[in-house]
Amino acid sequence: MFNKILIANRGEIALRVLRACKELGIETVAVHSTADANAMHVRLADESVCIGPPAARDSYLNMPEILAACEITGADAVHPGYGFLSENARFAEILSAHNIAFIGPSAEHIRIMGDKIEAKATARRLGIPVVPGSDGAVTNDEDAHRIGAEIGYPVLVKAAAGGGGRGMRVARSEEEMSSALSAARSEAKNAFGDDSVYIEKYLGKPRHIEIQILGDGKGNAIHIGERDCSLQRRHQKVWEEALSPALNQEQRDRIGSICANAMAELKYSGVGTIEFLYENGEFYFIEMNTRLQVEHPVTEMITGIDLVNEQIKVASGATLTIQQSDVTFNGHAIECRINAENPSTFAPSPGRITYYHPPGGLGVRVDSGVYQGYMIPPNYDSLIGKLIVHGRTRVECLMRLRRCLDEFVVDGIQTTIPLFRGLIENQDIANGLYDIHWLEKYLATNPELPD
Structure with missing residues (x-):
């Protein structure tokens, strides 16, 4: 196992990775820009290194500075989170050349799946249905x-x-x-x-279904169910849930087995997500993300499997210990992405959080790196946290989500919480009847959202 992991990211995902490292007994190094000097993951890490000014290209995308931080602190592995350098094959190669582990798949697999044409050809060769x-x-x-x-x-x-x-x-x-x-x-x-x-x-009314996979690079791979990510605005996911209200167990097992077998043949290492458009009972491959997904918590909530923990263990060379038969699905989970944005225009809303009260209770998880008094910088993605709720049934999950949205308070900035308060009251959402175009139409006809 690794002795010290450098977390090459920021915000909620950096804190998520830090927590997994601590539970595995691994020391952590936080890197940060000058804008993130007071970030929660920086405060909680064993060590921290400033790697540059606010602009991402000068800090979180600055490979020489990140490599120097590894050498200064003695980190023997890097977890890239998502975004930034998480799917950069060259970064993985540079780390390997310096005997530093990249917690993710091989550079070859990142490169193959990062090229949409090559990815589609590879998927076809592996027996994955394509558009x-x-x-x-x-x-x-x-x-x-x-x-x-x-x-x-x-x-x-x-x-x-x-x-x-x-x-x-x-x-x-x-x-x-x-x-x-x-x-x-x-x-x-x-x-x-x-x-x-x-x-x-071009498919008219598809859903966006993605399959979570985990492999060890030695020919062992499993699938960990699907997530429905069909509620999107401008191709950006807003609300994700697992399991999908559109699939039955037979469909789930069929597409999951196809993906797991394909990743075993590819000898894929780490976590990954194979994304599909789904229409009229058919799946069509669109891309594969060779990293941890923003929405990974909904899978964790219904399976009890810590994906970051497994990702780290596999990257250290461990053989996959979870068998397909060990994967069971318990209840339903929904994630809402809470962004620092105007809920109607989606204009960014950076600034200081003057009061912060996240919801709690049974089956509730909030992944966020913010706190009362924290200043949301204008330099990065507007995601400030994720509200994830779990219930024994989808109906119970929706009721719990409604309660949590009423409890969630973030003052000083605008957030997308009112958007979700509107969605939770919609009958289509209650019935699970939506596709990838649904949210755009809803927003066009509902310009005023609840406070």
């Missing part, structure tokens, strides 16, 4: 029109190196194809430095 579309990058308009005619409109033009909805355009007819290609390529070039795009069949 009909181009086999690789589309280099000219003629090929694009041919593919569009073959799979049928509407189609989705997507950046090969994309994510977060950037470099993505819908062509609903042959006449729209050329403009969609041009717009997607331009946005992809600006966002990722790569204008490669590919084409997929």
